[in-house]
Amino acid sequence: MDLVKPFMDLHVDRVSKEIREQCQELILSDKQIEEIMRRLLKEINRGLGKATQPEADIKCFITYVQDLPNGKEKGKFLALDLGGTNFRVLLIHLKDENDFEMLSKIYAIPQSIMLGSGTQLFDHIAECLANFMKEHSVYEEKLPLGFTFSFPLTQLGLTKGILARWTKGFNCSGVVGEDVVQLLKDAIARRGDVQIEICAILNDTTGTLMSCAWKNHNCRIGLIVGTGSNACYVEKVENCEMFDGPKDPKKEHVLINTEWGAFGDNGALDFVRTEYDREIDHFSINPGRQIQEKMISGMYMGELARLAIVKFTRAGLLFGGVGSDILFKRGQFFTKYVSEIESDKPGTYMYCRDVLDELGLEHATDEDCANVRYICECVSSRAAHLVSAGIAALINKMDEKSVTVGVDGSVYRFHPKFHDLMKAKIRQFVKPDISFDLMLSEDGSGRGAALVAAVACREAH
Numbered sequence: 001m002d003l004v005k006p007f008m009d010l011h012v013d014r015v016s017k018e019i020r021e022q023c024q025e026l027i028l029s030d031k032q033i034e035e036i037m038r039r040l041l042k043e044i045n046r047g048l049g050k051a052t053q054p055e056a057d058i059k060c061f062i063t064y065v066q067d068l069p070n071g072k073e074k075g076k077f078l079a080l081d082l083g084g085t086n087f088r089v090l091l092i093h094l095k096d097e098n099d100f101e102m103l104s105k106i107y108a109i110p111q112s113i114m115l116g117s118g119t120q121l122f123d124h125i126a127e128c129l130a131n132f133m134k135e136h137s138v139y140e141e142k143l144p145l146g147f148t149f150s151f152p153l154t155q156l157g158l159t160k161g162i163l164a165r166w167t168k169g170f171n172c173s174g175v176v177g178e179d180v181v182q183l184l185k186d187a188i189a190r191r192g193d194v195q196i197e198i199c200a201i202l203n204d205t206t207g208t209l210m211s212c213a214w215k216n217h218n219c220r221i222g223l224i225v226g227t228g229s230n231a232c233y234v235e236k237v238e239n240c241e242m243f244d245g246p247k248d249p250k251k252e253h254v255l256i257n258t259e260w261g262a263f264g265d266n267g268a269l270d271f272v273r274t275e276y277d278r279e280i281d282h283f284s285i286n287p288g289r290q291i292q293e294k295m296i297s298g299m300y301m302g303e304l305a306r307l308a309i310v311k312f313t314r315a316g317l318l319f320g321g322v323g324s325d326i327l328f329k330r331g332q333f334f335t336k337y338v339s340e341i342e343s344d345k346p347g348t349y350m351y352c353r354d355v356l357d358e359l360g361l362e363h364a365t366d367e368d369c370a371n372v373r374y375i376c377e378c379v380s381s382r383a384a385h386l387v388s389a390g391i392a393a394l395i396n397k398m399d400e401k402s403v404t405v406g407v408d409g410s411v412y413r414f415h416p417k418f419h420d421l422m423k424a425k426i427r428q429f430v431k432p433d434i435s436f437d438l439m440l441s442e443d444g445s446g447r448g449a450a451l452v453a454a455v456a457c458r459e460a461h
């Protein structure tokens with residue numbers, strides 16, 4: 001209970017005793033967080049080891065990114081960003097140190113393509129890319145391209161990545177087990193109208209880390225709390241048994257894409273999962289998979305809150321026992337509602353009432369509002385604390401004196417307390433002699449992709 005109290009003191013008295021008691025299972029004790037850190041570290045080490053990686057929850061994919069930007073990268077680059085809610089094409093011009101220009105366009109990926117064939121998906125991507133190049137008059141140029149592809153990839157080099165599995169609502173046939181860079185090249189070749197040099201494929205966590213490292217040379221961790229949950233960090237090559245191919249003795253480090261969203265797939269988080277977590281998983285398109293992500297990320301947070309609200313409504317503890325059609329419908333309590341409800345000044349319920357009105361719950365009392373807010377706080381604090389457990393474990397593992405964590409994703413960006421909750425909880429669990437900072441990434445997946453491509457070009461030439 002002590003963990004979430006600082007943000008609740010002004011309205012928590014209004015929360016009903018029953019709801020407080022029943023929400024207790026959503027609050028992680030410090031002891032549980034310590035245990036989560038221990039299990040997570042064990043899984044990370046298993047992911048790094050050759051013999052243990054196949055069974056490890058956390059795969060720790062080698063990204064082959066070994067050079068961080070020095071701020072002096074220059075030139076024009078294209079970037080593609082596929083990984084969640086939107087697909088974007090970007091044209092990035094890196095100029096002088098800390099100076100860049102960026103043009104981008106968002107394209108929708110219709111549900112039919114998200115669940116269609118791989119050929120349809122990559123033809124769609126190639127078409128958007130060609131249209132974008134035409135619109136921005138770079139149709140005739142052969143520009144280097146960085147492809148941010150934020151799904152679990154087994155990388156065999158900077159430009160070869162085999163899709164391990166789909167996540168976050170995608171399920172295109174014929175892509176798992178294939179080299180995604182080759183599928184993109186094939187789609188571009190089928191069109192035959194544009195020329196591209198694909199220099200790197202990366203995850204948005206890598207992009208976030210690179211983008212922050214461009215400005216802040218202490219950046220050693222990239223974190224995403226958006227549609228999904230993931231982190232990457234700088235590891236010693238000597239610890240990476242899965243590193244394939246020749247090693248350059250001058251390069252002692254490599255970025256690891258942990259894909260920690262899959263933590264818990266073998267049961268490691270069962271000791272803190274609740275009935276809401278199990279229900280979310282049961283009705284998802286990937287049951288049994290991405291267990292940690294389902295407890296944290298934007299794709300699920302609103303639904304977690306909704307399930308608790310529905311349970312308490314049915315039990316007569318909320319809204320006088322009277323719900324609404326929208327409330328009882330899956331997916332109708334958006335994660336942004338959690339941010340909005342928690343943005344009210346304690347003791348006031350303006351945003352909360354707006355949300356409840358949208359849900360058809362105009363009959364809510366102030367007590368209902370306080371209870372709904374409390375439920376949201378429990379769900380979002382648990383998410384922030386689970387992420388903090390992971391970040392503290394990584395910081396302690398790297399054991400450097402000062403570390404910046406680059407963070408991106410709408411949950412971190414827009415939730416009013418996520419940053420503060422994380423800062424406090426990480427401080428509690430990081431070794432006392434280590435200092436750390438959380439830095440909001442400015443467009444990691446765009447500029448980061450250009451930077452990985454730029455650094456790769458610099459090395460290749």
Ligand SMILES: Nc1ncnc2c1ncn2[C@@H]1O[C@H](COP(=O)(O)OP(=O)(O)OP(=O)(O)O)[C@@H](O)[C@H]1O
Pocket residue numbers: 083084085086150204224225226227228229297298299300334335336337339408409410411414415
């Ligand atoms: N105001 C908000 N507060 C909290 N969460 C939000 C808010 N707005 C959107 N979200 C959630 O953020 C998620 C989208 O995250 P983001 O915008 O970072 O996109 P993304 O790039 O698709 O994510 P990822 O990087 O994980 O692939 C959605 O699940 C959405 O519910």
